[in-house]
Amino acid sequence: xxxxxxxxxxxxxxxxxxxxxxxxxxxxxxxxxxxxxxxxxxxxxxxxxxxxxxxxxxxxxxxxxxxxxxxxxxxxxxxxxxxxxxxxxxxxxxxxxxxxxxxxxxxxxxxxxxxxxxxxxxxxxxxxxxxxxxxxxxxxxxxxx
Amino acid sequence: xxxxxxxxxxxxxxxxxxxxxxxxxxxxxxxxxxxxxxxxxxxxxxxxxxxxxxxxxxxxxxxxxxxxxxxxxxxxxxxxxxxxxxxxxxxxxxxxxxxxxxxxxxxxxxxxxxxxxxxxxxxxxxxxxxxxxxxxxxxxxxxxxxxxxxxx
Numbered sequence: 001x002x003x004x005x006x007x008x009x010x011x012x013x014x015x016x017x018x019x020x021x022x023x024x025x026x027x028x029x030x031x032x033x034x035x036x037x038x039x040x041x042x043x044x045x046x047x048x049x050x051x052x053x054x055x056x057x058x059x060x061x062x063x064x065x066x067x068x069x070x071x072x073x074x075x076x077x078x079x080x081x082x083x084x085x086x087x088x089x090x091x092x093x094x095x096x097x098x099x100x101x102x103x104x105x106x107x108x109x110x111x112x113x114x115x116x117x118x119x120x121x122x123x124x125x126x127x128x129x130x131x132x133x134x135x136x137x138x139x140x141x142x143x144x145x
Numbered sequence: 146x147x148x149x150x151x152x153x154x155x156x157x158x159x160x161x162x163x164x165x166x167x168x169x170x171x172x173x174x175x176x177x178x179x180x181x182x183x184x185x186x187x188x189x190x191x192x193x194x195x196x197x198x199x200x201x202x203x204x205x206x207x208x209x210x211x212x213x214x215x216x217x218x219x220x221x222x223x224x225x226x227x228x229x230x231x232x233x234x235x236x237x238x239x240x241x242x243x244x245x246x247x248x249x250x251x252x253x254x255x256x257x258x259x260x261x262x263x264x265x266x267x268x269x270x271x272x273x274x275x276x277x278x279x280x281x282x283x284x285x286x287x288x289x290x291x292x293x294x295x296x297x
Contacts, residue, residue: 127229128173132146133236134219136210141191 019086019096026096027076027103031069034107038114039065049122051129064114075106148175149224150205152187155180157200159249163221164202166252171226215241218248231263239267243274250277 007017039061046057079099086092151167153160164178179186181198196203196213204212204220212220219241223232231251235244247270251259265273 130223130229130233132220132223133233134212134216134223134241136206137213137216138196138211139209140193140205140211142189142205142207142209 013085013087015086015088015092019092020080022096023080023099024076026100028073030100030103031072031076031107034111035065035068035072038068038111042114042118045118045122049118049125051125068110071110072103072107076103079103146174146206146224148177148207149220150177150179150190151221152179152181152190152193152198152203152205154198154200155182160200160202163248163252167221167225170228172224173226173229174224176224215244218244222248222251228259231259237267239271240274243271243278246274246278246281249281250274 042064043057043061046061047054050057050060079102083098084091084095086095151164153164155161155164167176168178179189181187187193187198190205190209193203193205193211196211201213202217202221204217206212206220215235219232219236222228222235228251231247235241235247240247247262250262250273254262262270262273
């Protein structure tokens with residue numbers, strides 16, 4: 001903590017630097033929390049989407065989490081400099097709030113996009129399992145085949 | 146259901162068109178098309194003559210089950226990846242008698258018509274299909290009358 005403190009005090013505007021540090025910590029923590037929650041609770045949904053193929057569902061679940069981390073941490077780091085600079089406590093809080101809010105909205109959009117894709121896949125999978133809705137009117141004997 | 150044999154009348158423009166449309170659609174199971182005009186292929190199915198062969202589609206599954214009329218239309222739609230929903234919907238008792246008209250509209254109307262039809266509720270769909278059934282029976286009677294004098 002001491003080197004970080006010293007770093008924040010020596011370079012640039014200390015308020016801006018502290019805002020950035022807080023932004024990174026909060027955003028990355030939120031990303032990790034969302035990714036873990038999705039990983040844990042999304043499994044059942046994925047298993048159903050893949051018609052009970054558990055190894056495939058686990059594999060896709062893991063790959064999704066990796067993609068999720070890449071996109072979100074990528075976005076968080078890219079957006080670090082975006083927007084106004086904090087000069088005092090009030091602007092620091094305002095800017096921190098805007099930035100974290102943006103990260104949350106991006107996380108939410110990605111989450112619903114994933115849900116949309118998988119519910120589509122799930123519908124396809126259930127369609128696949130259906131049995132014909134009508135019965136034959138009669139039977140013939142196929143000679144071959 | 147692992148395979149469907151679709152028997153069609155190659156001399157009937159309607160069933161020929163259905164056969165080509167079915168052949169173009171992505172399907173869940175392989176479809177094999179057999180024209181009534183090739184007796185050696187039709188002979189694979191013992192007793193099929195009892196179902197009649199003129200101007201219709203007959204569908205036979207791999208267990209020898211024969212589907213005719215509205216059921217044939219439904220089982221064809223059921224085999225198609227993009228139309229299984231339609232098969233489930235049309236198999237309801239109030240829509241089943243109009244399944245042939247629905248199949249005709251889906252097969253000849255293109256994606257736009259299919260999308261429009263899928264937005265209709267059951268009552269509206271029944272109205273549209275009944276109107277279509279009426280229009281078609283009028284249309285099909287016309288050429289028969291003009292065709293008679295041409296016979297030698």
